[in-house]
Amino acid sequence: MIKLPTLQQLGFILISFFVVSCSEQESSTTSNIAQDSSGNMTVRDTPKGLDYEFYKESIEPIFIRYRGGFVGSDTACVACHTVQANAPLGLVALTEENGEVYWTEEQSRQNFENVAMLVNPSDPESSRLLLAPLSPIVGGERHSGGIFWNSTDHSEYRLVADWIATGDPRASADPVVEVDFEFFRSCVQPIFVNPIENAMPCTECHSGVFAIPPPANAYWTEEQSRLAFEELVYLIDQGRPDSSRFLHKPLHPNAGGDLMHNGGRRWYSKDDPERQALASWIRGDSVGSQCPSALQFDNPPRP
Numbered sequence: 001m002i003k004l005p006t007l008q009q010l011g012f013i014l015i016s017f018f019v020v021s022c023s024e025q026e027s028s029t030t031s032n033i034a035q036d037s038s039g040n041m042t043v044r045d046t047p048k049g050l051d052y053e054f055y056k057e058s059i060e061p062i063f064i065r066y067r068g069g070f071v072g073s074d075t076a077c078v079a080c081h082t083v084q085a086n087a088p089l090g091l092v093a094l095t096e097e098n099g100e101v102y103w104t105e106e107q108s109r110q111n112f113e114n115v116a117m118l119v120n121p122s123d124p125e126s127s128r129l130l131l132a133p134l135s136p137i138v139g140g141e142r143h144s145g146g147i148f149w150n151s152t153d154h155s156e157y158r159l160v161a162d163w164i165a166t167g168d169p170r171a172s173a174d175p176v177v178e179v180d181f182e183f184f185r186s187c188v189q190p191i192f193v194n195p196i197e198n199a200m201p202c203t204e205c206h207s208g209v210f211a212i213p214p215p216a217n218a219y220w221t222e223e224q225s226r227l228a229f230e231e232l233v234y235l236i237d238q239g240r241p242d243s244s245r246f247l248h249k250p251l252h253p254n255a256g257g258d259l260m261h262n263g264g265r266r267w268y269s270k271d272d273p274e275r276q277a278l279a280s281w282i283r284g285d286s287v288g289s290q291c292p293s294a295l296q297f298d299n300p301p302r303p
């Protein structure tokens, strides 16, 4: 069982890391340490030592850049990446005032924190922020938003890479979380054939992807579970339940869910026990085939 530290703990770990390494090699790291007004030690421009001014001047404008349209890669990143649309690159919704649209200083700081989760100064090229917009032909990754950069020479790619290089190469990468397949097969997959009252089962509309129906009167085969799992992982931001589309789409908008889902709502609150059990799995905390009570179903019969 992997226990993830909270963000606050991570920040503390990062600071302790600098303080410890600072006492070891005084001269090279002192520039990362500043004292705030109350005399506490802080790490300048955290997280990961990344340069905030550089971010604000050169990276944030990439997210808001007008690209000529409203479909796929003609769309500005921000159109899909605010809280409402809930894709992993969590940008704060823009402030609109007197016909102007912008991020306030405080909002930019918040964006900076969120975006930093997607970069990895100790292994820059593996940064999700570099891989998503990049064409898979040159090493990028599958991205619903489309292809924005055809090569690593693209000016935006270069800017992002330069920004990542301002970070501390020793800052530890975000802990890698992997959702457990066994837990999916035993405890998650049955959700797709067990609708709540007055709703259709997920299999009705998502049978081609993650909600493959089981064979008649039997449980899914191992292979069917594998296929469904791979499709569902794509709708999960591992380690971060709230930015996972799987938990966002079927959540009611009043509870912070997506504004639209053709399949209706399954959860009306983030405290829904079923949703909480799923969140724990996405955080990497639930593994194996013992299902918590919120995820125990009789249908289909277990093998």
Ligand code: HEC
Pocket: 062, 063, 071, 072, 073, 075, 076, 077, 078, 079, 080, 081, 087, 088, 089, 118, 128, 129, 130, 132, 133, 142, 143, 144, 145, 146, 148, 234, 237
């Ligand atoms: C048309 C909507 C859309 C646009 C425009 C868009 N994205 Fe995305 N993006 C998504 C969705 C949906 C996801 C989550 C699923 C996925 O990875 O495809 C995502 C995922 C991501 C991720 C996380 C990938 C991962 O590892 O999970 C990053 C980083 C990202 N986008 C960056 C960008 C950047 C930078 C831009 C602009 C240059 C952009 N996106 C434009 C829809 C969009």
Ligand code: HEC
Pocket: 191, 192, 200, 201, 202, 203, 204, 205, 206, 235, 245, 246, 247, 249, 250, 260, 261, 262, 263, 264, 266
């Ligand atoms: C009546 C048909 C229907 C049912 C039932 C349904 N959905 Fe959907 N779902 C859709 C459609 C259509 C879309 C795409 C358009 C949209 O976002 O509404 C979608 C989108 C989604 C997405 C986002 C997919 C993506 O690629 O971004 C997720 C996640 C999702 N549904 C989960 C579920 C889950 C979980 C269930 C069962 C609890 C469910 N849906 C039941 C019709 C349905």
